[in-house]
Amino acid sequence: MRYLPKSPSDRDAMLKEIGASSIGDLFLSIPSEYRLTGDLNIPPQMGEQEIVNLFRVAADRNANGYASFLGAGAYRHYRPVVIDALVQRGEFLTSYTPYQAEISQGTLQAIFEFQTMICELTGMEIANASMYDGSTGAAESVTMAARVTRRSHIVVANTVHPEYREVLKTYAQHQGLTKHRVGYGVDGRVDMQALEAAITDQTACVLIQSPNFFGVIEDVAAIAELAHSKGALLIVSIAEALSLGVVRPPSEADIVSLEAQSFGVAISYGGPYCGVLACKEKFIRQMPGRLTGATVDQQGRRGFVLTLSTREQHIRREKATSNICTNQALVALMTCIYLTIYGKAGMRELAEQNLAKAHYAAQTLAGTPGSKLLFAGSPRFNEFVLDTAEPPDVVNARLLQQKMIGGLPLSHWYPELKHASLWCATEQNSRAQIDAAAAVIAGKHAPALAYV
Amino acid sequence: MATETTTPSNTTALDTNSAPFVGTRSKVSSHISQNEGLIFEKSSPGKKAYRLAPLDVPAIDPQALLGKHAREDLGVLPEVSEIEIIRHFTRLSTWNYAIDLGMYPLGSCTMKYNPRVNEMVARLEGIADAHPYQPESLSQGAMRVMWMLQDCLKEITGMDAITLQPAAGAHGEFTGILLVRAYHESKGNPRKTILIPDSAHGTNPATAAICGYQVQNLKSNSHGMVDLAELEHLVDEETAALMLTNPSTIGVFESEIHKIADILHAKGALLYMDGANMNALVGKTRPGDFGVDVMHLNLHKTFSTPHGGGGPGSGPVACKKILEPFLPTPVLVEKADNTLTFNYDRLQSVGRVRMFYGNYGMFVRALAYILANGPDGLRQTTEDAVLNANYIRAKLEDVYDLPYKTPTLHEVVFSDRRQARNGVKTGDIAKRLIDYGFHPYTTSFPMIVAGALMIEPTESESKEELDQFIDAMRQIAHEAEENPEIILHAPHATRVSRMDEVAAARKPVLRWKPDTAPESAATEIATSSKTPPLVPATAAKEY
Numbered sequence: 002m003r004y005l006p007k008s009p010s011d012r013d014a015m016l017k018e019i020g021a022s023s024i025g026d027l028f029l030s031i032p033s034e035y036r037l038t039g040d041l042n043i044p045p046q047m048g049e050q051e052i053v054n055l056f057r058v059a060a061d062r063n064a065n066g067y068a069s070f071l072g073a074g075a076y077r078h079y080r081p082v083v084i085d086a087l088v089q090r091g092e093f094l095t096s097y098t099p100y101q102a103e104i105s106q107g108t109l110q111a112i113f114e115f116q117t118m119i120c121e122l123t124g125m126e127i128a129n130a131s132m133y134d135g136s137t138g139a140a141e142s143v144t145m146a147a148r149v150t151r152r153s154h155i156v157v158a159n160t161v162h163p164e165y166r167e168v169l170k171t172y173a174q175h176q177g178l179t180k181h182r183v184g185y186g187v188d189g190r191v192d193m194q195a196l197e198a199a200i201t202d203q204t205a206c207v208l209i210q211s212p213n214f215f216g217v218i219e220d221v222a223a224i225a226e227l228a229h230s231k232g233a234l235l236i237v238s239i240a241e242a243l244s245l246g247v248v249r250p251p252s253e254a255d256i257v258s259l260e261a262q263s264f265g266v267a268i269s270y271g272g273p274y275c276g277v278l279a280c281k282e283k284f285i286r287q288m289p290g291r292l293t294g295a296t297v298d299q300q301g302r303r304g305f306v307l308t309l310s311t312r313e314q315h316i317r318r319e320k321a322t323s324n325i326c327t328n329q330a331l332v333a334l335m336t337c338i339y340l341t342i343y344g345k346a347g348m349r350e351l352a353e354q355n356l357a358k359a360h361y362a363a364q365t366l367a368g369t370p371g372s373k374l375l376f377a378g379s380p381r382f383n384e385f386v387l388d389t390a391e392p393p394d395v396v397n398a399r400l401l402q403q404k405m406i407g408g409l410p411l412s413h414w415y416p417e418l419k420h421a422s423l424w425c426a427t428e429q430n431s432r433a434q435i436d437a438a439a440a441v442i443a444g445k446h447a448p449a450l451a452y453v
Numbered sequence: 454m455a456t457e458t459t460t461p462s463n464t465t466a467l468d469t470n471s472a473p474f475v476g477t478r479s480k481v482s483s484h485i486s487q488n489e490g491l492i493f494e495k496s497s498p499g500k501k502a503y504r505l506a507p508l509d510v511p512a513i514d515p516q517a518l519l520g521k522h523a524r525e526d527l528g529v530l531p532e533v534s535e536i537e538i539i540r541h542f543t544r545l546s547t548w549n550y551a552i553d554l555g556m557y558p559l560g561s562c563t564m565k566y567n568p569r570v571n572e573m574v575a576r577l578e579g580i581a582d583a584h585p586y587q588p589e590s591l592s593q594g595a596m597r598v599m600w601m602l603q604d605c606l607k608e609i610t611g612m613d614a615i616t617l618q619p620a621a622g623a624h625g626e627f628t629g630i631l632l633v634r635a636y637h638e639s640k641g642n643p644r645k646t647i648l649i650p651d652s653a654h655g656t657n658p659a660t661a662a663i664c665g666y667q668v669q670n671l672k673s674n675s676h677g678m679v680d681l682a683e684l685e686h687l688v689d690e691e692t693a694a695l696m697l698t699n700p701s702t703i704g705v706f707e708s709e710i711h712k713i714a715d716i717l718h719a720k721g722a723l724l725y726m727d728g729a730n731m732n733a734l735v736g737k738t739r740p741g742d743f744g745v746d747v748m749h750l751n752l753h754k755t756f757s758t759p760h761g762g763g764g765p766g767s768g769p770v771a772c773k774k775i776l777e778p779f780l781p782t783p784v785l786v787e788k789a790d791n792t793l794t795f796n797y798d799r800l801q802s803v804g805r806v807r808m809f810y811g812n813y814g815m816f817v818r819a820l821a822y823i824l825a826n827g828p829d830g831l832r833q834t835t836e837d838a839v840l841n842a843n844y845i846r847a848k849l850e851d852v853y854d855l856p857y858k859t860p861t862l863h864e865v866v867f868s869d870r871r872q873a874r875n876g877v878k879t880g881d882i883a884k885r886l887i888d889y890g891f892h893p894y895t896t897s898f899p900m901i902v903a904g905a906l907m908i909e910p911t912e913s914e915s916k917e918e919l920d921q922f923i924d925a926m927r928q929i930a931h932e933a934e935e936n937p938e939i940i941l942h943a944p945h946a947t948r949v950s951r952m953d954e955v956a957a958a959r960k961p962v963l964r965w966k967p968d969t970a971p972e973s974a975a976t977e978i979a980t981s982s983k984t985p986p987l988v989p990a991t992a993a994k995e996y
Contacts, residue, residue: 002830004566004757005837006915015840015916019847024836027843028737030706030860035743037832041736043605046827049570055824056817060579062594064587071584074808081503083538085576088761091553092546095567098763099549101893103884103947107545108762114492117964121528127963131764133620136808144663164808171781171804175634175665218522247515249524267576270595271585271809272620273765285961291763295965296957298949308957314623314659315898319668324659327621327753331761341492341538345530347503353515354508360518361510380519401588409586432509 002046068434069406070362072384072425073214074135074162074240075271076263078351079429084265084338088331098291098330102306108330109305112293115277115337122242122340123257124250125279129290130307131333132325135260136165138276139208139238140172141289141323142258145278146206146234147178148287148322154203156181156233158191160213162240163414169208178205189217189376189386197227204233211237211251212244215423216359216384217376225253242336243427244382246343246352256280265339266332275332286312289323352382354428359383362426362435369443375421384425386411386418389442393422400441407438473936476928478946480555480921481890486948489544493965496531502538529967548948549762550892556918560864560895560907561654561702563732563754568825571757571818580817585809589794596793599785599810602820603769606750609823609831610728611741612771616780618811622729625749625768626660626696628781631803632747632772633694633723634664635779639801640721644693647725650679652703652899657696657727666693673901677703677857679713688720694747698727699740702899702907704842704861706733714744723747723776731755732911733839733863736832747772752812756819767815781806837912838863841919845908848923852930856902863911869904872933877940879904882929884951885943889925 007015012024021027028036047055069077088094092107099105099112112130119128132138143155155173157166159182173180181199186192191209200207207228211219221237228235234255239245243263251257262274280288286309294308314321343351363385367374371390389396393410400407408422415421426435515523533541550557557564575581583595603615619625630647637643646669647661658668669687674680678701688695695717700706707713714724726740726748732755734740740748752758752767760766772780782802783795795810826834839862846855846865853867869879883893883906895907910919932940944950 002826002833004568004825004830005833005912006918007837011916012837012840015844019840019843021843024840027836027839027860027862030708030862031734031738032708032711032743035710035738037737037739040828041831042608043828043831044601044824046830047824049825052570052821052824053574056574056577056580056598056821059594059598060577062597063579063583064591065579065582067587067591069584069587071586073586075585077582077584083502083535087539087542087546089572090543090546092549092551093542094572094759094761095552095557095564096549096762097557097559097562097564097760097892101550101883101887102952103944103949104548104550104887104892105762106949107548110489110491110545110548111542111762113963113965117491117493118530120964121530127961133624133765133812134807137620137624137806162808164805167782167805168807171631171806172663174804175631176663177665218519245524246527247524248519249522267581267814268584269575269581270583270592270813271811272807273767273812273814292961292963294957295962296953298952300950302949304949304952306952306954306957308954308961308963311958313655315655317659318655319658319662321655321659321662324623324627324656324663325621326623326656327751327760327766328764330763330765331759332765334762338538338542341531341533341541342502342535344496344500344502344532345498345527346501346532347505348527348530349524350505351503353513354505356515356518357508357510357513360513380522397588401591406584406587406591428505435510 064406067404067406070408070424070426070430070438071406073409073423074164075268076241076243076425077268077427077429078243078263080265080267081342083342084335087338088335093331093334099307102304106304109293111334111337113295113305115333116293118337118340119259119277119279122245122250123259123279124252125257126282127285128277128279129288129292131328131330132276132278132290133329134272134274134276135238135240135258136168138258138278139165140169142236142256142278143169143206143208144172144176145287145289146236146256149284150205150232150234152203152205153178154181154201155205156183156199156207158209159184160191160215161208161210161238162214165238188379189215190219190379191224193223196224200227200231200233202231204231206234206236208236208238210240212241212382212384215376215386216381218248218380218382221251222253241382243352243355246348247356248382261336264336266335273329273332275329275336285309287322288312289325291328351428355383358426358428358430359385362424362430365435365439366424366442369439372442383427384423386421387424388421392420396442400438403437403441405438405441474931475936475939476932478889483946486547487544489541491965492531492533492541493529495533495537498532500532500534502533502535555890556910556914556922557892558894558908558910558922559892560866560909561729562895563909563911564760565757565911566913567757567759568822571821574821575814575817593792596785598820599816600787600793602816603785605823606769606771609735610748610771611739613774614777614780615769615771617769617816618781618807619749619768619770620807620812621764621766622749622751622768623656623660624806625770626656626727627663628770628806629725629747629749630660630664632776632779633725635801635803636723636776637693645691647693648687648695650697652677652701652901653696653698654727654729676859677701677705677901678707681709681712684713685716688716688722690720692720692722694723694725696725696727698730700730700733700862703857703866703902704864705857705859706862710743729754730863733835735835736828737835741773747776752815752819757822758815758818765812765815767812779803834912841910841912841914844919845910845923849926852927853906864907864909866902867906868902869906872930873904875933875937877933877937879906881940881943882906885929885940886925887944888946891922891925
């Protein structure tokens with residue numbers, strides 16, 4: 002086996018040193034009736050070439066070479082090649098959690114830079130070293146708010162990503178939390194009247210998403226005022242992190258739960274992604290997840306350590322803020338490199354391109370016969386809801402024939418939005434793709450697309 | 454102290470009667486290490502590392518489209534060039550220890566080789582670009598990878614059903630205990646307590662708590678195993694499950710595992726297995742055969758997906774048929790025409806634990822690892838992991854105290870009892886190991902061993918690397934007898950010395966700010982700290 006660095010004579014010599022007559026001796030503590038005598042029924046050992054071929058075949062059975070207008074929590078952005086060149090360095094790829102600070106300063110400093118950039122983008126004072134993803138991050142921030150306020154009632158906007166809400170339901174069910182769902186108005190934003198009625202003096206937090214699941218930017222300041230008037234915290238979940246390049250940060254929030262996949266992380270059929278929590282500094286003791294802090298060594302030189310671990314499970318056990326241990330460190334590093342590449346000017350330029358592409362796509366697709374843009378007057382980033390004359394499945398089937406993947410039909414989660422689908426246009430969508438999609442929606446024969 | 458500052462470089466370490474013993478570090482030499490500031494400190498307006506394609510649609514005015522929601526400024530985000538980015542992160546990377554550099558014997562963490570073909574196939578176009586909401590008809594390749602991995606993991610664990618959705622081990626525990634709870638609820642009573650041995654990982658009790666259970670501590674017996682009498686005494690009709698790590702955190706296989714399962718099952722309780730130590734069992738025995746009802750796996754331990762400085766992980770949960778109805782949605786199913794589909798329509802499901810389908814990129818890597826090994830390779834892998842641990846045990850037990858003499862599998866746990874007589878603790882020995890070119894073992898865990906040195910070599914180490922490790926550990930034991938000072942202030946050969954963790958926690962500096970750069974903030978911490986520096990400034994020089 003090519004990953005094993007021992008020759009048969011090495012093994013014999015070692016057994017001899019141990020005083021064992023055969024390798025079997027070392028497994029005698031396993032009761033004989035449970036010891037396997039034959040091979041596991043799994044595929045036989047393969048050479049590297051066979052493995053690569055197997056996965057190439059799998060990859061080719063996926064939507065390879067299609068133009069796509071899907072978003073909805075997983076965003077198609079260009080990934081600069083520098084990211085993979087750097088994260089595949091073995092010192093980043095094959096190191097463990099940086100508990101031994103003296104030989105982990107590379108990872109620690111990168112996390113410190115990551116935390117800084119996340120604070121800056123979200124308008125929060127502190128950020129952790131990452132969570133699994135946006136959905137579990139949102140759920141953890143809700144339980145965090147319940148600990149901070151010592152309250153158990155939570156209010157959740159129906160415009161939060163439906164799968165995030167499902168995860169929250171799973172997390173909240175055994176923690177004695179009661180949930181109140183608030184719908185959306187004709188503008189596609191949280192129904193403020195319903196929200197006001199839902200918040201009580203027992204409400205721990207209000208969870209919203211902005212841009213929300215429909216791509217509409219919420220009025221964070223107004224919602225914060227409502228929440229704070231009853232002593233509740235406001236949690237803002239952000240699924241499309243790139244929006245922060247051009248959309249004002251939710252500084253009025255108490256906790257921001259960000260999914261940073263947009264920052265240079267491959268879509269990879271849904272994971273691994275990079276959740277991260279940011280919040281006001283006063284909530285630090287209730288924050289879950291690892292934190293990196295600056296300090297000095299014995300000679301006064303700057304260095305970094307994992308800090309405030311008394312919140313965590315390996316110290317507090319059942320009294321910990323969360324059971325989270327492994328996080329998404331390497332993915333956080335990807336996002337850190339991405340943010341460094343685009344930086345202060347590039348993040349804005351890229352976000353503005355997304356805004357422009359989505360604006361053009363929304364206008365163009367809504368201009369097809371029988372189609373209209375829902376929530377048209379509300380501010381958006383790179384997603385919009387399109388209502389079509391035909392059911393979205395019919396439109397999408399036609400698009401697929403032209404190697405295009407259309408918007409995500411919404412009626413599964415929002416039965417009232419019968420013919421609506423959620424579209425996303427990023428810097429990866431060319432004008433030609435958008436025009437071609439419009440032609441197919443209109444039932445015209447689309448011009449052949451030359452894909453890059 | 455004098456020794457450290459005056460001893461010449463490693464190969465000529467003194468071992469004479471005139472000076473205290475200092476070991477010979479044969480694995481490493483000193484090396485130039487590049488200094489590098491924070492990226493923000495390199496930033497200067499106008500520098501760029503990107504160029505976008507020209508906009509092919511009409512430009513927009515963000516202010517006009519977004520109104521009061523338009524952003525004004527991006528604060529301290531850096532402005533640097535591409536070469537600076539490459540150098541910055543490359544320099545940082547060289548400050549890390551890694552498996553690619555040498556043995557990483559962290560007990561319980563299974564730091565094994567991460568094959569590069571795994572990285573390559575996970576980045577194939579069509580896999581890396583697959584969108585979770587693209588039509589199932591155009592996702593059959595991606596789904597087939599999940600199906601194959603599920604089949605392999607069910608076979609390896611001897612279980613009937615599986616979910617790949619959990620994002621890491623602790624998340625898998627959460628999912629597994631939710632299954633347990635749903636099962637009991639379906640019988641009319643969720644029950645109240647989860648039994649957890651005192652040797653367990655901290656995630657176990659934390660998981661039980663967030664699932665709404667009380668934690669009941671189960672003492673280990675003198676062999677470091679579950680005390681059967683105690684178990685029998687504690688299990689009752691309110692016990693939901695026992696969360697058992699097998700082999701345990703001291704590397705011992707619970708030889709009476711079937712009795713443990715019987716005791717639990719007799720009272721209707723379930724057996725949950727923490728699969729963190731599965732690297733000791735793959736291909737040799739199967740949890741499903743010895744009575745386990747539900748367990749999680751850590752793909753980033755047993756199945757070689759990279760730890761990446763702390764993640765991402767992946768924590769599939771495998772279970773017996775009785776728990777299958779409760780698995781998270783969606784569940785992958787194969788249709789009559791051999792195509793795969795996700796089933797969301799499952800009334801008894803515990804719900805979702807993560808959006809989409811889990812850390813998919815890790816599934817690709819784990820499957821590539823399994824295919825590269827095959828049944829014979831996986832068995833040999835387990836045998837080598839156990840061989841390595843027992844070799845270390847045999848070669849060190851005359852100098853380090855072995856609190857449990859029970860036969861061990863993939864890891865060995867010593868205690869610092871003998872070295873502590875000279876004031877040298879497990880954490881100090883660990884730091885000294887860094888000077889010898891190794892990553893430390895796991896310190897102070899499991900808690901049933903006072904001053905634990907928890908060593909898990911994995912199968913990835915050659916005899917030569919093991920011999921160097923053993924030599925280093927023996928020399929440190931020698932130093933502990935004759936020159937404890939050098940251990941107490943280790944590491945000496947790293948670019949930074951021990952960090953002031955007290956100051957870091959007392960006044961946390963968690964981000965960089967342009968006005969109060971962490972340098973000054975940290976200096977402030979250091980000067981305000983009541984803890985005096987442990988060593989004079991000269992002590993950290995290479996010796």
